[in-house]
Amino acid sequence: MPYNSIVLVKQVPDTHNIHGDVMKDDGTINRAALPAIFNPEDLNALEMALQVKERYGGAVTVLTMGPPTAAEVLRDALYRGADRVVLLSDRRFAGADTLATSYTLKCAIQKIGAFDLIFCGRQAIDGDTAQVPPQTAEKLGIPQITYAETIVQLDANEIVVARAFPLGKEIVKCTLPCLLTVVGSANQPRPPSARKMIEHKLAATPLEYNTLLSQWQEFETEEKLDAYLAARNLKIPLWTADDLAVDANRLGLNGSPTQVYKVNYVVLETAESKQIPANAEGVAALMQELVKEYIVG
Amino acid sequence: MTTNNDIWVFVEQEESKLADVSLELLAKGQELARRLNSQVCGVLCGARVEELAETVIHHGADRVLLADHPELENYRTLPYARVASDLAREHRPYTFLFGASPLGRDLAPRVASALQVGLTADCTDLQIGDFESKKEKRVYSDLLYQIRPAFGGNVIATIVNPNTRPQMATVREGVMRRRDPDTSRKGVIEKIAPTFDARELVLQVLSRETRESTVNLKGAPIIVSGGAGIGSPENFELIRELAHILGGEVGASRAAVDAGLISREHQVGQTGTTVRPRLYIAAGISGAIQHRAGMSESSKIIAINTDPHAPIFQIAHYKIVGDAAEVIPMMIRAFREKAK
Numbered sequence: 001m002p003y004n005s006i007v008l009v010k011q012v013p014d015t016h017n018i019h020g021d022v023m024k025d026d027g028t029i030n031r032a033a034l035p036a037i038f039n040p041e042d043l044n045a046l047e048m049a050l051q052v053k054e055r056y057g058g059a060v061t062v063l064t065m066g067p068p069t070a071a072e073v074l075r076d077a078l079y080r081g082a083d084r085v086v087l088l089s090d091r092r093f094a095g096a097d098t099l100a101t102s103y104t105l106k107c108a109i110q111k112i113g114a115f116d117l118i119f120c121g122r123q124a125i126d127g128d129t130a131q132v133p134p135q136t137a138e139k140l141g142i143p144q145i146t147y148a149e150t151i152v153q154l155d156a157n158e159i160v161v162a163r164a165f166p167l168g169k170e171i172v173k174c175t176l177p178c179l180l181t182v183v184g185s186a187n188q189p190r191p192p193s194a195r196k197m198i199e200h201k202l203a204a205t206p207l208e209y210n211t212l213l214s215q216w217q218e219f220e221t222e223e224k225l226d227a228y229l230a231a232r233n234l235k236i237p238l239w240t241a242d243d244l245a246v247d248a249n250r251l252g253l254n255g256s257p258t259q260v261y262k263v264n265y266v267v268l269e270t271a272e273s274k275q276i277p278a279n280a281e282g283v284a285a286l287m288q289e290l291v292k293e294y295i296v297g
Numbered sequence: 298m299t300t301n302n303d304i305w306v307f308v309e310q311e312e313s314k315l316a317d318v319s320l321e322l323l324a325k326g327q328e329l330a331r332r333l334n335s336q337v338c339g340v341l342c343g344a345r346v347e348e349l350a351e352t353v354i355h356h357g358a359d360r361v362l363l364a365d366h367p368e369l370e371n372y373r374t375l376p377y378a379r380v381a382s383d384l385a386r387e388h389r390p391y392t393f394l395f396g397a398s399p400l401g402r403d404l405a406p407r408v409a410s411a412l413q414v415g416l417t418a419d420c421t422d423l424q425i426g427d428f429e430s431k432k433e434k435r436v437y438s439d440l441l442y443q444i445r446p447a448f449g450g451n452v453i454a455t456i457v458n459p460n461t462r463p464q465m466a467t468v469r470e471g472v473m474r475r476r477d478p479d480t481s482r483k484g485v486i487e488k489i490a491p492t493f494d495a496r497e498l499v500l501q502v503l504s505r506e507t508r509e510s511t512v513n514l515k516g517a518p519i520i521v522s523g524g525a526g527i528g529s530p531e532n533f534e535l536i537r538e539l540a541h542i543l544g545g546e547v548g549a550s551r552a553a554v555d556a557g558l559i560s561r562e563h564q565v566g567q568t569g570t571t572v573r574p575r576l577y578i579a580a581g582i583s584g585a586i587q588h589r590a591g592m593s594e595s596s597k598i599i600a601i602n603t604d605p606h607a608p609i610f611q612i613a614h615y616k617i618v619g620d621a622a623e624v625i626p627m628m629i630r631a632f633r634e635k636a637k
Contacts, residue, residue: 015585040555098418102410127447128568128587129418130402134374135410143500144374146403160503165399166561168507174500184555257415257461261428261442264453273610278601278619280627286599286615287631295576295597296519296543297635 001156002057003116003176005049006109008133009042009062009077011070012126038073041121043080043189045182048151049119050081050190056154059083061112065093065104068207074236078200079192086112087205090240095253098127102135104251107244109140117159118179122147130181137179145172148180202229205236302335302439305390305463307381308353308361309400310343311372311507315352318396318470323357325423325473326394332425333439336360338390342380344370354484357476364489368498371505372400375497378407384489385412385463392441393463394423401467409465415458416465417443419567421472421590428457440464446567446590453590471515471571512546512562514570519545519578520595522565524588525552526581526602527621533558535625536580542632548572548592550582566591578628580621584609601625 013034049060062077064070065088074085088108096104109118118137123130130146137144149164152171163170164183204212209222219225229235241251249255276282291297304326309316319339326337339358341350343365350361364380381404385393393408395401397419409416422444428437440457441464447454458464514520521540527533533553540547548565549558565572567587577595582588584600584607592598593612600613601621610616617624 015587097415098406099410099413099415127418129406131406131409131416131418134403134406138378138407138410144403144407145500146374147399165507167510168505170505171503172500173503257413257458258417258443258456259428259430259459261455261457263447264455273613274615276599276615276617278617278624280631283617283624283627284631284634286617287628287635290576290597291632291635296632 002059003052003154004058004114005052005060005117005119006112006115007042007046007049007060007062007077007082008105008118008120008136009046009064009073010039010121010124010126011036011064011066011073012039012124013037015125036069036072038076039121039124039126041123041182041184042073043121044184044186045119045121045180046077046080046082047187047189048148048180048182049117051187052117052151052154053081053083058116061086061115063105063108063112064088065096065101065108068205071205071208071236074205075200075203076192078203079197080190081193081196085203086237086239087207088239089205089207091252092241092248093252095256096251097256097258098129098131098135099257100251100253100255102132102139103255104244104246105132105136106139107246108239109136111239111244116176118142118177120179120181122181122183133179133181140179143174143178144181145174145178146181148182149186200234202232203234203236204229205238207238301389301391302330302333303338303388303390303392304330304333304335305338305340305385305388305393306358307393307395307401307404308339308341308349308358309396309398310341310346310349313343313346313349315349315356316396316398316400316470317475318398318401318468320356320475321470321473322394322396322468323353324476325468327357327476329392329423329425329441330359333391335391338362340364340381340384342366342369342377344368350486352478354486355478355480355482357482358484360485360487362487362489364491366491368493369491371502372404373500373502374403374407375500376491376493377404378411379493379497380489380491381408382411383491390463393465395465395467397467397469405465405467412461412463412465414461414463414465415456416467417445417456417458418467420445420466420468421567421571423466423468428459430459441466446586452586469567469571510562514546514548514563514565514572517546517572518575519543520548520565520572520574520576520592521545521578521580522548522550522582522592523553523558523580523621524550524582525556525558526583527553527558528581530558532622535622535629539578539625539629539632542629543576545574545576548577550579550585550588552585553582579609579613580625582609583607584612
């Protein structure tokens with residue numbers, strides 16, 4: 001039987017590749033030097049959803065909340081095989097902590113409609129909290145299976161999942177619908193398909209029409225562009241707070257109980273530092289010093 | 298609803314053994330409770346775990362809320378979340394602390410979402426202090442400061458929950474010091490009789506296997522760590538060899554773990570293990586904050602990296618600008634020479 005899946009994804013700064021140019025001398029971060037990427041474990045979640053679709057049928061809908069540029073990860077999802085994508089973007093969503101984020105996602109998921117499975121990455125590499133998926137599952141009133149590595153069995157209304165922890169494994173059986181958070185060891189995400197990239201090259205949210213019009217002047221007006229994209233299923237839906245049945249007090253900064261009291265730019269520095277030449281003599285002298293000071297040996 | 302200043306700790310147990318992180322939290326809880334003139338309360342769930350309640354008291358709880366029920370035998374999100382949420386709703390403690398373990402990271406967000414309160418993940422310190430809200434033009438006194446390294450830069454953020462109770466946080470294992478049990482400590486044990494409805498029992502655990510870690514990063518006096526700059530599994534063998542001859546443990550950055558060079562239990566840093574060895578050798582590690590925050594208190598740090606601007610050099614006592622795959626064999630040779 002076919003299963004309808006929703007995949008929650010996030011565009012994140014690539015915190016895995018912090019190089020010298022990113023850190024300023026005062027300890028602050030040059031964010032512009034960090035590229036925005038598809039959160040790595042969200043790609044594993046998308047891959048798991050696509051494999052379910054290929055095996056059993058059904059549709060894969062990818063949802064993200066973020067600034068207008070987050071449309072990039074949605075296009076990437078289309079290139080990899082998602083059937084439908086939705087961007088949640090609104091200034092009123094901004095400044096959301098994990099509680100407000102999960103509330104907004106819950107409202108959007110309810111608008112999407114019936115689903116069997118929700119897939120999320122285990123955690124995002126910018127905050128590393130892993131909180132949004134369980135918080136969303138709670139708000140939807142459905143069970144969650146975190147640290148999912150393999151779908152062992154999917155049969156009618158029941159799923160068997162192998163969970164992988166740093167120090168152990170667990171096999172659980174659960175009824176649908178449920179939410180899974182997927183670990184990086186689950187699979188090797190497929191690359192974007194060249195054919196799908198060509199098909200979806202123009203896929204855009206209304207927030208990107210201005211940019212598209214400057215590149216493709218033949219469309220003349222936003223209305224003509226919108227009609228063209230909509231007719232070819234290339235219009236990425238943009239949902240704002242007005243499109244969702246929401247309590248505005250639970251969105252964004254207003255709906256976030258946590259507040260950042262302060263941020264310390266700690267410049268971790270050592271008082272004394274020695275440069276050791278990268279040659280046999282330099283290294284030998286260093287090892288000798290360590291032995292002499294009883295640090296090794 | 299009554300409010301109070303009590304510090305609650307969710308006490309994790311597996312097969313009747315209390316988790317280290319829970320014992321660390323009980324010790325920290327005592328410190329916070331002294332500051333607030335309040336009590337530490339442990340929430341203990343399981344099946345046939347009654348005898349553990351006394352141990353929880355010995356480690357710092359003044360009171361234990363004990364939910365002993367056959368459905369709580371194995372950890373499962375929904376029944377555990379039901380017990381924890383109901384108790385927190387009824388008693389509205391000042392704070393509710395969880396370990397940032399796989400269990401705590403599964404359970405705490407579920408509970409926080411049900412209670413609609415704030416939750417801070419992966420704290421490395423907790424303190425009590427005042428918070429001045431400029432927006433509301435008022436001062437909140439004695440809030441829980443939830444301190445954690447944040448965002449991929451070199452920053453430490455202090456988070457507060459001014460208006461919601463309990464103030465919830467998960468705390469990393471190994472960053473707080475546990476205390477030796479005091480068997481003369483006395484406390485109150487209150488038994489809870491939870492009931493569950495069928496919707497909370499839809500998940501079954503078919504099998505579960507856990508293993509003891511063979512890696513002892515926390516206690517290692519010397520750690521040799523490799524990063525993505527090591528390049529290949531073959532080069533990573535050099536890291537193992539150096540660690541072996543120095544009598545140390547093998548560590549790794551998250552990038553090396555993600556690249557599949559080594560298993561996750563070797564990971565040092567904010568999302569791995571926090572370490573304070575006598576000597577830390579960082580080879581091919583650029584030094585993202587997640588990593589540096591987890592090893593910056595090492596007594597001596599040697600960094601080897603081809604990028605002279607790599608952040609790891611800011612905290613290194615000895616800097617070697619060069620390819621770790623060439624430098625490590627030199628170190629191995631030099632140490633063997635010394636040993637002769």
